[in-house]
Amino acid sequence: GAVVSQHPSRVICKSGTSVKIECRSLDFQATTMFWYRQFPKQSLMLMATSNEGSKATYEQGVEKDKFLINHASLTLSTLTVTSAHPEDSSFYICSASRDSYNEQFFGPGTRLTVL
Amino acid sequence: AQSVSQHNHHVILSEAASLELGCNYSYGGTVNLFWYVQYPGQHLQLLLKYFSGDPLVKGIKGFEAEFIKSKFSFNLRKPSVQWSDTAEYFCAVNFVFGPGTRLSVLP
Numbered sequence: 001g002a003v004v005s006q007h008p009s010r011v012i013c014k015s016g017t018s019v020k021i022e023c024r025s026l027d028f029q030a031t032t033m034f035w036y037r038q039f040p041k042q043s044l045m046l047m048a049t050s051n052e053g054s055k056a057t058y059e060q061g062v063e064k065d066k067f068l069i070n071h072a073s074l075t076l077s078t079l080t081v082t083s084a085h086p087e088d089s090s091f092y093i094c095s096a097s098r099d100s101y102n103e104q105f106f107g108p109g110t111r112l113t114v115l
Numbered sequence: 116a117q118s119v120s121q122h123n124h125h126v127i128l129s130e131a132a133s134l135e136l137g138c139n140y141s142y143g144g145t146v147n148l149f150w151y152v153q154y155p156g157q158h159l160q161l162l163l164k165y166f167s168g169d170p171l172v173k174g175i176k177g178f179e180a181e182f183i184k185s186k187f188s189f190n191l192r193k194p195s196v197q198w199s200d201t202a203e204y205f206c207a208v209n210f211v212f213g214p215g216t217r218l219s220v221l222p
Contacts, residue, residue: 004158034210036212042214043205043212043213043214043215044159044205044212045212046210046211046212049210093159095159103149103161103164104149104161105161106151106158106159106160107158108158109158
């Protein structure tokens with residue numbers, strides 16, 4: 001159990017367009033979902049934490065208007081990168097947890113390339 | 116602000132050697148400590164966790180970690196590594212991840 005999926009796994013888009021990434025917990029209810037960004041050969045950087053039905057909490061330095069997070073249900077959270085630019089190219093990973101401070105179950109990640 | 120450091124960027128061992136990966140953190144509040152592992156081509160997955168109680172915790176695949184509060188450390192250990200342990204290992208304190216340690220085990 002405890003499987004988390006992400007879609008798409010890879011996306012290439014033009015500069016200025018918006019991209020939506022979905023994160024789903026397939027076999028459990030995730031009260032909390034997390035979005036991370038990972039640069040090449042670096043660790044995961046937490047971008048935001050979202051609880052179902054409430055606004056996401058963004059980490060310092062993360063633009064909330066650029067990275068829109070919606071956690072509409074206990075099994076789905078979405079990250080929308082608005083007006084994407086080449087510097088937004090990265091590997092985005094989501095994780096889900098049954099409660100705020102428990103084990104996180106990670107998705108496979110989404111590779112975003114902005115041309 | 117929380118920060119997590121891992122002592123080694125890349126560790127190379129032969130099979131059957133003992134392993135210890137260092138993890139230190141800086142944070143004055145309540146900590147929940149995790150070690151995650153990422154095998155080549157796979158998702159991150161939990162190796163072990165510590166919330167409270169016995170500071171020596173055992174995880175999957177023969178791994179264990181010891182929380183030493185006075186040293187702000189949570190080092191990962193395994194007495195005898197196998198080739199299949201080749202992976203990237205991440206220490207995390209609450210939601211803050213360390214930079215990771217790549218472990219290469221030579222057959």
